[in-house]
Amino acid sequence: MKKILILAYDFPPYVSVGGLRPYNWFKYFKQYDVEPIVVTRQWENKYGSELDYIAPSASKEVVIEENEFGTIIRAPYFPNLANKIILKYGEKRFRLLRKMISLYYEVFQFVLPIGPKLTIYKAAKNYLKANKVDAIIATGDPFVLFYYAKKMSEIYQIPWMADYRDPWSDDISLTKKPLLRYWFRRQELKIIETTYAVLTVVPFLVQKIEKINPNKTIHVFPNGFDDELAEKVKHVEQSKDELVITYAGSVYDWHPLLRFCSALEEVLKSTSSVKLKLQFIGISKMEDYRAKIKENCPVLFHHIAFIPRVANQELFSYLAKSNVLLLFNDYSIIGTKIFDYLAVKRHVLLCFSNDPEAMKLKKHFKSDESHSPDKQAQATLLQKTNAGEMIKDAADLKIALAKLMEEFKKNKSITCATTDVAQYARRAQVKKMAELINNM
Numbered sequence: 001m002k003k004i005l006i007l008a009y010d011f012p013p014y015v016s017v018g019g020l021r022p023y024n025w026f027k028y029f030k031q032y033d034v035e036p037i038v039v040t041r042q043w044e045n046k047y048g049s050e051l052d053y054i055a056p057s058a059s060k061e062v063v064i065e066e067n068e069f070g071t072i073i074r075a076p077y078f079p080n081l082a083n084k085i086i087l088k089y090g091e092k093r094f095r096l097l098r099k100m101i102s103l104y105y106e107v108f109q110f111v112l113p114i115g116p117k118l119t120i121y122k123a124a125k126n127y128l129k130a131n132k133v134d135a136i137i138a139t140g141d142p143f144v145l146f147y148y149a150k151k152m153s154e155i156y157q158i159p160w161m162a163d164y165r166d167p168w169s170d171d172i173s174l175t176k177k178p179l180l181r182y183w184f185r186r187q188e189l190k191i192i193e194t195t196y197a198v199l200t201v202v203p204f205l206v207q208k209i210e211k212i213n214p215n216k217t218i219h220v221f222p223n224g225f226d227d228e229l230a231e232k233v234k235h236v237e238q239s240k241d242e243l244v245i246t247y248a249g250s251v252y253d254w255h256p257l258l259r260f261c262s263a264l265e266e267v268l269k270s271t272s273s274v275k276l277k278l279q280f281i282g283i284s285k286m287e288d289y290r291a292k293i294k295e296n297c298p299v300l301f302h303h304i305a306f307i308p309r310v311a312n313q314e315l316f317s318y319l320a321k322s323n324v325l326l327l328f329n330d331y332s333i334i335g336t337k338i339f340d341y342l343a344v345k346r347h348v349l350l351c352f353s354n355d356p357e358a359m360k361l362k363k364h365f366k367s368d369e370s371h372s373p374d375k376q377a378q379a380t381l382l383q384k385t386n387a388g389e390m391i392k393d394a395a396d397l398k399i400a401l402a403k404l405m406e407e408f409k410k411n412k413s414i415t416c417a418t419t420d421v422a423q424y425a426r427r428a429q430v431k432k433m434a435e436l437i438n439n440m
Contacts, residue, residue: 002437003131004029005158006038007124007138007145009117011072014043014052015282015309017249017336018165021201021223022139024426025433026069032434036070037133039124041077041117048308050284054083062123073127075119080105083116107180109144110187121148128156135196135437136160143168143188150191159196159440170208172365188212197436204332204377221433223336225343227425229313233320233344240412242275243405245349246322248315249337250284253364255328259357261293263394265300267401274405281318282309312340319344323414324404325388327378329353331365334377341387345418348388349400350378355393387418 008022022038029036042057057077065072079087082101085094109115136158138149146162153160169184189212192198198209198218206218238244245264251257261278268276278300283289286306294301310318319325325341327350341348352358353376379390391397407414422428 001030001033001035002135002440003035003037003133004437005124005127005133005136005152006036007120007136007149008038008040009120009140009142009145011038011040011043013045013311015045015311017223018139018141020226020312020336020426021163021165024226025137025430026072028427028430029434030069031427032431032438034434034437037073037127037131038070039073039075039120039127041120042074043077049286051087054079054086062119062126073123075123077119078116080116103180107183110147115144117142117144120145121151124148125152125155128152128158133158135440137163137199139163139165140168141166143184146191147187150194153194160194161197161199162192162195163199164205164209165201167205167208169212185212192216196440199433202334202377204334219433219436221429222334222424223339224424224426224429225339225421226312226316227343227422227427229316230343230425232313233316236317236320238323238346238413239277239321242277243324243408243414244322245276245278245324245326246281246319247279247283247326248281248319248340251280251289251328252284252330254358254361256352256355256358256361257289257328258292258296259355259394260326260328260351260397261297261300263397264401265297267398267405268300268303271402271405274409276303276405277305278303279305279307279318279322281307281315316340316344319346322346323408324349326351327388329358329376330378331362332375332377334381338378338381339424342381342385342418342421342424345387345416345421347404347414347416348382349391349397350382350388351391351397352394353379353390353392357394385418385421387416387421 006022006025010016010019012019012023026036026038042059042063044055044058045052046055056079060076063074082098085098105115136149136153138145140146149160169181169188174181192213198216199221200206200209200218201223203220206220209218290306293304319340325346325348327338327348329350329352382388391400404414
């Protein structure tokens with residue numbers, strides 16, 4: 001059986017979409033003759049928000065866990081000064097100082113043994129001193145894990161693979177930071193050229209990676225859903241007492257959240273006989289959006305529930321009990337959320353394909369789509385699986401919402417005829433990855 005060392009910063013119990021990918025590798029690799037050893041950081045989930053990402057670990061020592069799936073090595077986490085300032089004073093104070101400190105670590109962690117992520121490298125290196133593995137996978141971001149994998153590959157003569165969940169030097173956040181982008185581009189070029197293989201989640205990212213390293217073979221292993229969790233909620237009934245519309249996950253600047261809420265409020269005012277609940281689960285900037293919705297949609301606000309991040313098993317339960325699942329257009333990016341939506345087989349509303357206000361927000365979506373094979377990737381997937389509908393604009397949304405309310409009023413449920421989703425289970429992708437590893 002091949003042994004593989006996996007460097008994964010996001011990993012349960014931390015609740016994040018990014019952590020689900022390496023977790024499913026860990027969960028299923030042994031079924032296909034690959035033994036996983038995951039090196040991650042210790043997570044406390046003390047705050048139930050973004051602050052968990054920078055909170056110190058309870059233990060200052062490495063913790064090793066072994067179970068039927070493999071081994072997990074959890075390195076301690078020590079926040080840097082910028083993190084400590086946020087935890088003590090909040091996000092609104094000392095912003096410039098925090099940015100300068102964070103920039104220092106972001107740049108120099110690639111040349112100096114510094115930064116809160118260094119403990120992962122030390123824990124992984126200590127394991128390799130006493131144990132042999134056949135390969136290393138680093139999944140990013142944070143992309144300093146790629147640097148750590150490269151160093152260990154050179155020291156111990158072990159092939160390594162880079163797994164991109166997001167762009168690195170071509171990331172949206174670096175668009176207006178040319179010097180920082182140049183620095184990361186140089187690091188990316190030097191590091192990726194040493195890989196045995198490059199992995200990623202969607203064809204859209206292939207284009208970006210090829211621009212930087214055109215000679216590398218890139219393997220696409222898409223995200224998907226946990227088929228075991230889907231099986232557990234298969235018999236959970238959708239809400240009958242109230243029409244529940246659910247949105248789960250991050251809200252980005254190009255997402256027309258207020259546009260959706262305004263349209264829903266208008267329909268609600270004219271269809272007061274239907275009891276409604278709109279719930280947001282684990283959205284980013286929760287308090288900011290709570291204030292904005294209260295100000296702009298005061299009637300709808302009383303029908304909204306804001307739920308902190310929850311573990312994936314609990315999330316599936318929330319989704320299964322919903323009648324309708326809300327999705328915002330990410331254009332050429334499919335993302336992960338849509339697969340969980342498909343798994344629970346609830347009607348999906350995708351907003352919007354051509355709404356004037358939503359198109360104004362698209363300026364925040366800075367990814368280069370010029371070579372993208374599909375600029376409406378989510379809509380294509382919904383159509384292929386018959387899982388929902390693409391909404392053109394706010395006017396189209398009002399019509400769709402009115403129909404859904406009428407259907408719920410009549411049947412106490414919303415019809416969904418989702419089909420052919422088994423192929424999108426994460427286990428199927430893990431099997432393909434295991435074949436790549438076993439053929440090394």
